[in-house]
Amino acid sequence: KMAAAAAGSLRRAGWRLWRGRAGVRCQLSPPQRPLQASAVLRRVSDEQKKEPLASSSQQQFDSHPTDHQPEQEPQGPRPSYTGQGGQESEDYESEEQLQHRILTAALEFVPEHGWTAEAIAEGAKTLGLSVAAAGMFHSDGSELILHFVSQCNTKLSELLEQEQKLVQLGEAEKKPTDQFLRDAVEARLRMLIPYIEKWPQALSILLLPHNIPSSLNLLTSMIDDIWHYAGDQSTDFNWYTRRAVLTGIYNTTELVMMQDSSPDFEETWRFLENRVADAMNIGNTANQVQSTGEAVVQGLMGAAVTVSSAETSRAVR
Amino acid sequence: MEVAAALAPAVRRSLGQCRPLSCGAGLRGRWPLPPAFAGGVSLRLCSTRVALEDINKPVIDRIIRVDHAGEYGANRIYAGQMAVLGRSSVGPIIQQMWNQEKDHLKKFNELMVAYRVRPTVLLPFWNVAGFVLGAGSALLGKKGAMACTVAVEESISDHYNSQIRTLMEEDPDKYKELLQVIKQFRDDEREHHDIGLEHDAEAAPAYSVLKTAIQLGCKAAIFLSERI
Numbered sequence: 001k002m003a004a005a006a007a008g009s010l011r012r013a014g015w016r017l018w019r020g021r022a023g024v025r026c027q028l029s030p031p032q033r034p035l036q037a038s039a040v041l042r043r044v045s046d047e048q049k050k051e052p053l054a055s056s057s058q059q060q061f062d063s064h065p066t067d068h069q070p071e072q073e074p075q076g077p078r079p080s081y082t083g084q085g086g087q088e089s090e091d092y093e094s095e096e097q098l099q100h101r102i103l104t105a106a107l108e109f110v111p112e113h114g115w116t117a118e119a120i121a122e123g124a125k126t127l128g129l130s131v132a133a134a135g136m137f138h139s140d141g142s143e144l145i146l147h148f149v150s151q152c153n154t155k156l157s158e159l160l161e162q163e164q165k166l167v168q169l170g171e172a173e174k175k176p177t178d179q180f181l182r183d184a185v186e187a188r189l190r191m192l193i194p195y196i197e198k199w200p201q202a203l204s205i206l207l208l209p210h211n212i213p214s215s216l217n218l219l220t221s222m223i224d225d226i227w228h229y230a231g232d233q234s235t236d237f238n239w240y241t242r243r244a245v246l247t248g249i250y251n252t253t254e255l256v257m258m259q260d261s262s263p264d265f266e267e268t269w270r271f272l273e274n275r276v277a278d279a280m281n282i283g284n285t286a287n288q289v290q291s292t293g294e295a296v297v298q299g300l301m302g303a304a305v306t307v308s309s310a311e312t313s314r315a316v317r
Numbered sequence: 318m319e320v321a322a323a324l325a326p327a328v329r330r331s332l333g334q335c336r337p338l339s340c341g342a343g344l345r346g347r348w349p350l351p352p353a354f355a356g357g358v359s360l361r362l363c364s365t366r367v368a369l370e371d372i373n374k375p376v377i378d379r380i381i382r383v384d385h386a387g388e389y390g391a392n393r394i395y396a397g398q399m400a401v402l403g404r405s406s407v408g409p410i411i412q413q414m415w416n417q418e419k420d421h422l423k424k425f426n427e428l429m430v431a432y433r434v435r436p437t438v439l440l441p442f443w444n445v446a447g448f449v450l451g452a453g454s455a456l457l458g459k460k461g462a463m464a465c466t467v468a469v470e471e472s473i474s475d476h477y478n479s480q481i482r483t484l485m486e487e488d489p490d491k492y493k494e495l496l497q498v499i500k501q502f503r504d505d506e507r508e509h510h511d512i513g514l515e516h517d518a519e520a521a522p523a524y525s526v527l528k529t530a531i532q533l534g535c536k537a538a539i540f541l542s543e544r545i
Binding site: 224228233235236237239240 | 430
């Protein structure tokens with residue numbers, strides 16, 4: 001009877017994951033096999049924990065090894081399967097959040113195993129899940145890297161937001177733009193330090209064609225965030241110029257950091273300082289060029305007027 | 318596709334919330350004027366607090382981007398017309414309409430900053446194209462300039478109307494301020510259109526051809542500015 005219930009719940013669970021999956025807005029196109037795999041590994045992990053198969057399949061399915069829905073009661077009948085909307089969205093959250101948790105746990109093993117499926121498998125193990133969990137992800141470790149980058153960007157945004165709050169409350173001085181950009185880029189790059197050995201590998205994976213849309217997206221939104229908190233309010237072509245310049249600064253500094261062996265990456269921060277100073281100078285130079293150009297034009301106009309009036313007066317005579 | 322960028326807010330979001338993800342970075346508040354960089358534009362403080370996580374960002378993005386481009390283009394068109402007809406009898410009228418467009422542009426600049434919308438990359442192009450259109454139509458005479466005004470303003474007010482419809486379908490309450498702005502501007506553009514008609518736009522040389530051509534150009538501009 002338990003086996004029948006198990007089989008039935010697995011069938012239904014697989015289908016519900018399917019439905020939930022259909023509603024998921026683009027995960028990074030995982031193959032379909034892992035859907036069942038994740039259902040299977042949940043059952044495996046539940047069996048490992050010797051949780052009794054309850055009469056209702058839903059709660060079996062919804063309860064995780066580390067239950068993040070503490071209000072849920074382990075016993076008692078849950079709403080029937082026909083209450084689909086709420087059930088499905090819970091599953092939708094669980095699926096994505098399960099992946100987040102696995103990837104976050106996997107980061108610990110990156111310095112040792114690199115950005116690979118091994119690291120993900122190790123991460124899954126620490127959560128008490130089966131090693132097969134790594135099957136949920138691409139074998140080249142793309143999702144792990146993108147997850148890490150996304151996490152770093154979020155941390156940076158929070159950091160910048162807190163700084164902004166302090167300035168608004170008057171508890172901190174507003175930094176000049178070049179200082180702000182330097183500090184923001186440095187803060188973001190410092191998040192790479194624990195993984196610096198394996199970061200070149202990550203960069204090359206991020207440049208793979210199928211990863212470029214996502215990695216470009218993450219990069220542009222990070223740069224936009226930095227400028228936003230730096231106080232950029234441009235609504236003309238400057239919007240693009242500034243972001244392009246900062247992207248260049250960030251990327252080159254990142255590359256320098258890969259090669260840097262100085263204590264606490266001093267060389268990198270000095271490089272960064274010089275690049276930001278250059279960028280500031282470009283701005284000033286552009287202004288200077290423009291005003292010089294205007295002065296030249298006015299000079300020429302004046303000369304033309306003088307010559308033409310000289311001609312006219314000569315003609316009159 | 319904002320897959321990976323969408324992961325970030327998902328991580329931040331609390332449990333049990335299953336809402337469309339946006340790529341805004343939290344609530345916006347007042348912020349002081351930025352120090353100059355490359356001759357940056359200094360603007361008035363934007364005092365509207367916009368919760369970027371509630372709104373349908375892609376739709377609002379497009380709306381604000383294309384409207385900003387439109388007002389920018391209209392500014393340049395009137396600038397072109399003034400360059401040619403500034404000293405004629407219609408000069409003051411064009412100047413007045415131009416001033417209103419300047420106000421519109423200023424408002425959209427503010428909205429663009431508040432909603433963190435990227436401007437269209439074609440702005441330099443609209444800069445030149447608008448001026449050329451304005452000057453070119455003015456060289457056809459005062460009636461030509463008025464015909465251009467009529468064509469452009471008709472396009473713009475139709476376009477604003479469809480935006481109003483979109484926003485009403487989405488959620489009239491959430492977008493109340495934006496709706497108000499667009500409605501006001503639509504009425505202003507309508508007024509310009511009527512002024513153009515009053516000043517014998519229809520008597521312009523090749524009026525229907527001119528009007529169709531300009532409106533086709535406006536449609537193309539709107540299509541491109543929404544996306545690029």
